[in-house]
Amino acid sequence: MPRDPLIGLVGKPSSGKSTTLNSLTDASSKVGNFPFTTIDPQRAIGYLQIPCACARFDLSDRCKPNYGSCVEGRRSVPIELLDVAGLVPGAHLGKGLGNRFLDDLRHADALVHVVDVSGTTDAEGKATRGYDPSQDIVWLRSEIVRWIQGNLMEKWGGIKRRHIAIKATAVETLQNQFSGYGSKASVVASCLDRLGLKQPLQDWSDETIEQVVNAFTDEKFPTVIALNKIDHPDADKNIAKIAKMVDAKSIVLTSAISEVFLRKLAKQGFIKYTEGSEFVDTREDLIERGDPDGGRLKELDEKLRTRIENLKDLVLYRFGSTGVVQVLSRAAELLGLVPVFPVRNTSSFTSGSANSTAVFRDCVLVKRGSTVGDVYRKVMGDAPLAYVETVGAKRVSEDDLVEVGKNDILSFKVGRA
Numbered sequence: 001m002p003r004d005p006l007i008g009l010v011g012k013p014s015s016g017k018s019t020t021l022n023s024l025t026d027a028s029s030k031v032g033n034f035p036f037t038t039i040d041p042q043r044a045i046g047y048l049q050i051p052c053a054c055a056r057f058d059l060s061d062r063c064k065p066n067y068g069s070c071v072e073g074r075r076s077v078p079i080e081l082l083d084v085a086g087l088v089p090g091a092h093l094g095k096g097l098g099n100r101f102l103d104d105l106r107h108a109d110a111l112v113h114v115v116d117v118s119g120t121t122d123a124e125g126k127a128t129r130g131y132d133p134s135q136d137i138v139w140l141r142s143e144i145v146r147w148i149q150g151n152l153m154e155k156w157g158g159i160k161r162r163h164i165a166i167k168a169t170a171v172e173t174l175q176n177q178f179s180g181y182g183s184k185a186s187v188v189a190s191c192l193d194r195l196g197l198k199q200p201l202q203d204w205s206d207e208t209i210e211q212v213v214n215a216f217t218d219e220k221f222p223t224v225i226a227l228n229k230i231d232h233p234d235a236d237k238n239i240a241k242i243a244k245m246v247d248a249k250s251i252v253l254t255s256a257i258s259e260v261f262l263r264k265l266a267k268q269g270f271i272k273y274t275e276g277s278e279f280v281d282t283r284e285d286l287i288e289r290g291d292p293d294g295g296r297l298k299e300l301d302e303k304l305r306t307r308i309e310n311l312k313d314l315v316l317y318r319f320g321s322t323g324v325v326q327v328l329s330r331a332a333e334l335l336g337l338v339p340v341f342p343v344r345n346t347s348s349f350t351s352g353s354a355n356s357t358a359v360f361r362d363c364v365l366v367k368r369g370s371t372v373g374d375v376y377r378k379v380m381g382d383a384p385l386a387y388v389e390t391v392g393a394k395r396v397s398e399d400d401l402v403e404v405g406k407n408d409i410l411s412f413k414v415g416r417a
């Protein structure tokens with residue numbers, strides 16, 4: 001059965017991982033439900049914002065998700081996050097319990113690397129000034145590569161002997177080794193295709209093996225670089241430097257501390273804040289716009305008002321948002337996640353309970369390239385499948401691909417066809 005996607009948060013101590021996690025997981029405005037049965041202490045639930053299917057049919061007022069929430073067609077879908085703390089240079093050699101932390105990474109489908117872009121913490125997280133944070137991007141990735149390579153090299157002699165003895169292909173032999181990282185043969189095959197290696201596996205040099213592990217790391221752990229602490233005055237020059245080094249698609253600028261602050265004030269009734277947006281309204285703003293009640297918000301004291309004004313100037317107006325919500329959206333993009341809406345009835349989009357008019361109660365996230373059959377197995381397990389319908393009772397085949405806007409609203413009919 002396909003697993004739920006899992007996003008790992010990595011970064012050196014004091015880069016802002018916990019603050020980012022808190023800002024992503026604080027479900028203040030959400031119903032707080034999530035579909036995962038066992039949550040170990042390292043795992044948390046974040047909310048991925050997606051456009052909901054209800055908006056396509058003008059049914060937003062009846063959209064009531066079982067898990068997460070939906071506000072005017074913007075749906076927050078629960079997604080599991082894994083906190084991988086304690087990565088420091090030398091982690092692959094066991095420094096700072098690094099091996100244990102790296103081992104946790106195996107289960108992640110994508111990574112968010114939280115980088116302290118203010119340059120006020122060194123490689124080990126100690127307070128400093130003027131540190132170059134681009135170094136963190138380099139060493140952290142290299143720790144992951146060296147950890148995977150180390151695990152492979154430990155057994156390389158035996159791997160080669162077996163490879164020759166059973167006349168295996170390079171894909172078979174490597175997949176055998178990489179399956180522990182949740183790899184699939186297709187992932188290994190596409191890495192090797194890309195590299196176009198000529199020599200047989202038993203003749204690979206250490207450099208070739210490193211190339212293979214690098215390609216595998218790219219494929220298995222697509223990474224969003226969250227440049228955090230953009231509110232700090234030293235951040236700008238570091239952002240400019242990193243932007244020249246790293247693919248723009250993988251960078252998101254964040255101020256996790258600002259997101260935590262805004263959500264807290266919203267929860268306490270001081271402001272209206274749409275999570276992930278640039279919109280913050282105070283009581284005065286709303287009165288000015290003609291609401292005599294000021295949205296029933298509380299009055300702000302001078303200190304809080306100044307903090308909000310500063311936050312708007314330093315973060316929201318300059319960068320468009322605190323960036324935190326975009327971190328998950330970007331990870332979902334890199335992974336190519338497709339939201340699929342299982343319903344009972346493909347005309348009313350309800351879920352079956354006789355007197356309920358609530359629509360699109362469920363939503364599951366699957367990887368790009370998944371078929372209708374994959375979604376079926378994820379949702380229904382081993383129950384025998386009769387047939388599947390999409391919008392307007394149109395039948396679809398188990399082998400059809402699911403995409404955004406196509407075969408992404410499905411009704412599974414159990415039993416014999």
Ligand SMILES: Nc1nc2c(ncn2[C@@H]2O[C@H](COP(=O)(O)OP(=O)(O)OP(=O)(O)O)[C@@H](O)[C@H]2O)c(=O)[nH]1
Pocket residue numbers: 011012013014015016017018019020085086125228229230231232254255256257258
């Ligand atoms: N200026 C600023 N400070 C931040 C931001 N995010 C986090 N911090 C501060 O950075 C420090 C470290 O943040 P944490 O979230 O505890 O960092 P961590 O990566 O979880 O650290 P460890 O638990 O040691 O691994 C704290 O003092 C935070 O308040 C931010 O966006 N801007």
